[in-house]
Structure formats: C-alpha cells, structure tokens
Amino acid sequence: MSTTHKIGVLVAITICLTVLTCLSGVAQAIVLPGTVKSHQKISDTQGHFTGTLDNDDYFGRSVASIGDLNGDGVGDLAVGASEDDDGGGGRGAVWVLFMNTNGTVKSHQKISDTQGNFTGTLDNDDHFGYSVASIGDLNGDGVGDLAVGARYDDDGGTNRGAMWVLFMNKATEDFPWVLFYPAILKKR
DSSP states (O other): OOHHHHHHHHHHHHHHHHHHHHHTTOOOOOOOTTSOSOOOOOSSSSTTOOSOOOTTOOEEEEEEEOOOTTSSSSOOEEEEETTOOTTSTTOBEEEEEEEOTTSOEEEEEEEESSSTTOOSOOOTTOOEEEEEEEOOOTTSSSSOOEEEEETTOOTTSTTOOEEEEEOBOOOBTTBGGGGTSTTOBOOO
16 A cells, blocks of 8 residues: 555545544544643642742753652653752752652652762853763662763863763662652762
C-alpha cells in the first residue's frame, strides 16, 4: 500500500469517526497517538512545589528523569535553575523533585552552593544546573547518579565550562532522617 493510499485511508477513517460521533449526539474527541492526555505545571505557584524561587532563577532550564530516588514507586525529577544565587550571583542549583503520581511535587531537595550537602566549589556565574542528566548507577551502589553542567565554569580559563558527577544517596531504614531530605549527596 503506497503512502498516499495509507494517508487517504486514515483521512477516510477520521471523517467516518467524526460523522458517527456527530450523528450519535456524543461530543467526544478523537484521541491520536502523540497528543497530550493531560498536563500539570510545576512552578513557583503551581504543582505543590514549595521551594523558594527568585526572579531570574531559570527553574526548568534543564530537566531529567532520575528514577525513583526515594523508593515510593514513583519516578522523580532533577530540575536545573542555572541562575540561582545561593552563595553568590548566578552560581546555579539543581532541585530534586520527589513526585506524586498526579504530576505534583510531594517534596523536594535543593542542591546548590549552600544546600544539599554539595561540597564542590561554585563561583559566581558558573550556572550549575544549566544541564542535568541521569547517568544511571555509576558507582554501583544501587542509587542513580546525576551529571550536572556548569556552563560558565572558569577552571583553566574564562567560561570553559565543567560537568559535575553527583553520587546520590537514597532514603534507607538505617538513616531515617534522610527520609526528610532523601537527596543529600554522598561526601567524597
């Protein structure tokens, strides 16, 4: 069957379904693959996100699925805020969002120059969090780890950039206090 013929058949089926829907008096939308079923926005004012965002933090600059970091059966997210000012102007941050199944935020942990037990050195305008990526369980401890870009890091010269590998902790029975802040980084 040629591509033109396939398209013609698809158009005919769509027209028939539309006519049948109209004739039946039922207002229904035709669901096509790849379309949006529903949505949930996460921002300073929506999605049950209670973290503090300032003007020009650029929360959402980068986003990565990081698996189920807190062990509740729901996938979690890492979200970059590359212009966050913790510790100095434009140093950047990453928010670990522990998610609910409805797309809202259950809890969060910020990783920045001043939070999340991150002991690396960030300078002004490094833009830590410009990019984030899940890199799987790099160190074999059963917990997924993160790669975080710092686009304007100045090691070796002006704005050469850097990438941080963050070895993540997971909440466990041995450390119940981590259940409140489950994404605290391992000290290296």
